Amino acid sequence: MTSLRKLAYAAALAVCGLGAAGLPAEAQVKSATLDAVKKRGELNCGVDTGIPGFAFQDSTGKWKGLDVAYCRAIAAAVLGDAEKVKYVGVTTKVRFTVLQSGEIDVLIRDSTLTFTRDTQLNLSPIAVNFYAGQAFMVKKSLKVASSKELNGATICMLTGATLELNIADYGAANGIKINSLLFDKPEEAFAAAEAGRCDGYSDDSGSVAAARSTMKTPDDWMILPEIISKEPLGIFAREGDEKWGDILKWTHMILLTAEEMGVTKANADQIKASKPVDPFMQRLLGLDEDFSKQLGLDGAWSYRIIKAVGNYGEIYDEYFGPKALGLPRGTNNLWTKGGLQYALPLR
């Protein structure tokens, strides 16, 4: 009798122990940033202070752009409402400090993912939402056809970026000297270039196209054919919050997967209602509840992302397509169409 009781106790203890061991697995889906965002009811999203294509305010003061769409997508996933975003416009100079200090939850500000930023600045590079390379824009009247002819030229650009390093390296590699004049804000740099203080403007290819669109007569300006660097622009989070990083990363993957599978803002409801049998499609549209729990989010998170901002291609078209800046998809196309945008499998 007593030995039986002892056995029962032991069994009960073992069960409890197993249960307790099982608990941390559940508790692992915990993110300080996610909790803070949920508690605040608002996502603090660091974006550019104003550059067409990536992040800018329209005439009514509403934020728009590729990076802004990502902020909205994250808010939709995490908070259930794409409008619950506080946009924090940050300059190239302060962006990383603002992120490190916790003033923003995520930095999506056409920033290049680099070695130093990963290792030395203690930032966590999440995903590349735009493949660019540094390009030059000059006045057509200068009659320059290639950036190799820029010896002695002065180029306006932004301070605190990879740009000035690239230019120096490019000059050294080609045996020429390109002078750089450094500004804090894009609009100041544009104005100086416009006024002829510099011979041209240099930035990532997407931003150069944006800069050209803000010139008084964009037709006076041309973008030189050379791309002198690799600028994978993307999302940065603070180091040390893996789970929050996962949410950000998979938000990007959902946008790409949606385009890959032909799901758009417009047809998402229809496809969802038709009860798709494809397991990937089920996960994409949030019909597989267990799947989303891994992220610590509810089942419909991915569906809400698509409903809020559409898929990657839709966003690109809206801000860089022919009706906007007229920048060809190029490397930013899906891998299936010859580009570099490749979503990890939703599995």
Add this chain to the structure above:
Amino acid sequence: MNFGFAFLSQRTGFDIPFHVVPWSTADSYGRALWVCLLNTLLAAAIGIVLGSLLGFLLGVMRLSANWLARSLSLAIIEIVRNTPQLLQIIFWYVVMIQALPPPRNGLALPGGMILSVRGLNMPSIEMGTAGLWPFLLLVASLCLVPVFRGLRRRRRVFGWAAPLLPAIALVVVLLSVDHLDYPTLRGFNYVGGVVVPPELIALVAGLSLYMSAFVAEIVRASLQGIAKGQREAASSLGLSGAQALFLVILPQALRVMIPQLTNQYLNLTKSTSLGAAIAYPELVQIYAGTVLNQTGRALETMFLVMIIFLGINLAISGFMAWYNARVAIVER
């Protein structure tokens, strides 16, 4: 986070667009500190000199019997004093780069100078093989002038050298000039000579004009603070208005001004950091901007910039305190 200054010996890899000492992208962060410290000091020094002169002029004009001079001075002081300094600096910069012609049709000024949106290009003096020695000789002879004047006063030997020595040195300098290097348009920009970039001009204009308004008020207050009897006594001795001002009133007023002027000089020095807003590569723009971003050393760069500004300002106030003590009335 590990705190340390080892990064100062690392290679920078970026360009500093304006530098008074040689700079290349292969230089270290430590060298960058020196380069932009000199840029800061240059802007501060020119700003302090110009601002003091202009402030003096405005202050004296403010008390002038001439209605036009008085009102003009008042208008300038009130406008300058009551608008933000940063705004003024940006204003001068925008005005300059909008108004000046592109380099290809730069304005030719007398003496081979050319003014364009790229700045003021001036011919530089090339000394050939003689190098800087003639200049050193000139400086040395100027330094010796008081000594020789003392000798002359006491009718000692070599007294004749007081006026002659600098003149001889000047002739040596002129003779050893190899050629003047005139700026010429080649490719995108002017090559040769020296250039004062528009950023420096706008920064100095903004800083010195702003300071001059405050200096003007200090000058006015100090002049008014001199007892009326001093002026009356001067005129009773038959001194003219200008003579009374420069020989009797100003020397006394100067003593009262020095502590307040010191404040203004310190303020101007700190305000050179506003140059960052108009792409002038000074300490704050390069260190608190570029270097901070490239290295991620936020604490160290900020610490360096603060320590350096503290150092410069302590030096200025130390000098002014010494000068103040020197000119103070010795009371017995």
